[in-house]
Amino acid sequence: MSSWRQNLEAVDGVLCKWNVDLTNLSTFRMSSHGSLLEISSEAALAKSLQILNQYQVPYRVLGWGANQVLAHEEKDVLIKLNFPFDQQTLNVVREDYELPASVGLNVLSAHALKFGLKGWEVLTGIPASLGGALFMNAGTSHGEIRQIVKSVRVMEKTGHIRNEQITADHFSYRKNHFVRGGEVIVGAVLFHHGIDALIPDKIRHYLELRRQSQPLATKNCGCVFKNASPTRQAGRLIDVTGLKELIVGALRVSPKHANFMENLGGADAENFQQLVKVINRQMELHWGVGFELEVKALYP
Numbered sequence: 272m273s274s275w276r277q278n279l280e281a282v283d284g285v286l287c288k289w290n291v292d293l294t295n296l297s298t299f300r301m302s303s304h305g306s307l308l309e310i311s312s313e314a315a316l317a318k319s320l321q322i323l324n325q326y327q328v329p330y331r332v333l334g335w336g337a338n339q340v341l342a343h344e345e346k347d348v349l350i351k352l353n354f355p356f357d358q359q360t361l362n363v364v365r366e367d368y369e370l371p372a373s374v375g376l377n378v379l380s381a382h383a384l385k386f387g388l389k390g391w392e393v394l395t396g397i398p399a400s401l402g403g404a405l406f407m408n409a410g411t412s413h414g415e416i417r418q419i420v421k422s423v424r425v426m427e428k429t430g431h432i433r434n435e436q437i438t439a440d441h442f443s444y445r446k447n448h449f450v451r452g453g454e455v456i457v458g459a460v461l462f463h464h465g466i467d468a469l470i471p472d473k474i475r476h477y478l479e480l481r482r483q484s485q486p487l488a489t490k491n492c493g494c495v496f497k498n499a500s501p502t503r504q505a506g507r508l509i510d511v512t513g514l515k516e517l518i519v520g521a522l523r524v525s526p527k528h529a530n531f532m533e534n535l536g537g538a539d540a541e542n543f544q545q546l547v548k549v550i551n552r553q554m555e556l557h558w559g560v561g562f563e564l565e566v567k568a569l570y571p
């Protein structure tokens with residue numbers, strides 16, 4: 272066994288899984304195989320990053336895997352954070368919330384629903400960990416997560432933590448501008464814009480809208496493409512071009528929402544790559560321009 276693997280196995284708080292089936296690690300359930308590190312503390316992450324970088328082993332972090340297309344044979348070592356989080360933090364309304372990157376947005380949304388936290392409705396229904404959502408500035412039609420972030424803690428490749436005080440320049444549509452290659456978001460401080468008794472209804476209404484318009488019960492990766500602009504939404508243009516239900520391998524364009532793809536069982540990254548190509552060729556033909564991917568896909 273190579274020495275970087277032995278070094279990682281010796282780190283307290285790291286569970287190493289070499290050459291395992293990764294299919295269940297993404298909501299899309301793309302057929303995938305590779306290596307995974309489950310890391311349960313910042314100290315363990317710091318040591319792991321030092322080892323991975325020292326041996327130049329490629330790696331990346333996986334949140335809930337809701338917005339990633341895993342390759343059939345993953346070349347990166349995947350890192351899953353599982354930092355401790357005291358749920359009692361959410362028993363009362365606070366001014367600021369210091370949170371680990373691995374906490375689920377569903378947990379934060381439940382808190383917003385219970386207490387009516389203004390601003391936090393932007394998190395509704397996004398299937399992600401906080402770290403994953405921050406990395407891509409996740410959002411809904413209510414807004415983006417950037418609107419409720421005060422600061423983000425980023426671990427550098429050396430294991431050193433950098434605190435980013437968030438300004439308007441830190442994020443744009445589905446992008447952050449402060450995490451450099453090999454760095455990992457480990458936590459953040461969120462704030463809210465006061466208490467508003469209308470927020471719980473707003474959240475419930477939004478969840479119902481999503482249930483009606485998106486194929487939530489299927490194996491999918493959320494929206495596949497970024498909207499080109501507010502009037503050039505990928506879902507609408509793919510739909511009016513007649514591409515709903517188009518199938519490549521075990522992957523089809525959702526009949527419910529055309530910016531979603533559904534894994535019918537056993538699909539892999541190659542099916543995804545082909546379906547994206549077919550759709551974008553049609554988009555260029557009909558509308559003069561294709562769409563950029565919103566989902567992160569590293570093809571084999």
Ligand code: EPU
Binds near residue numbers: 411412505506527
């Ligand atoms: N539309 C169609 N046919 C379809 C799908 C949509 O005509 O098959 C039309 C809709 O009627 C609407 C327009 O296209 O007029 C836009 O659709 P929708 O309201 O569903 O919003 P969206 O722009 O497709 C965005 C986010 C979603 C988020 C929803 C609701 C992006 C790329 N997508 O979708 O986020 O859930 O708003 O807030 O910004 C995600 O990020 O993974 C995601 C799904």
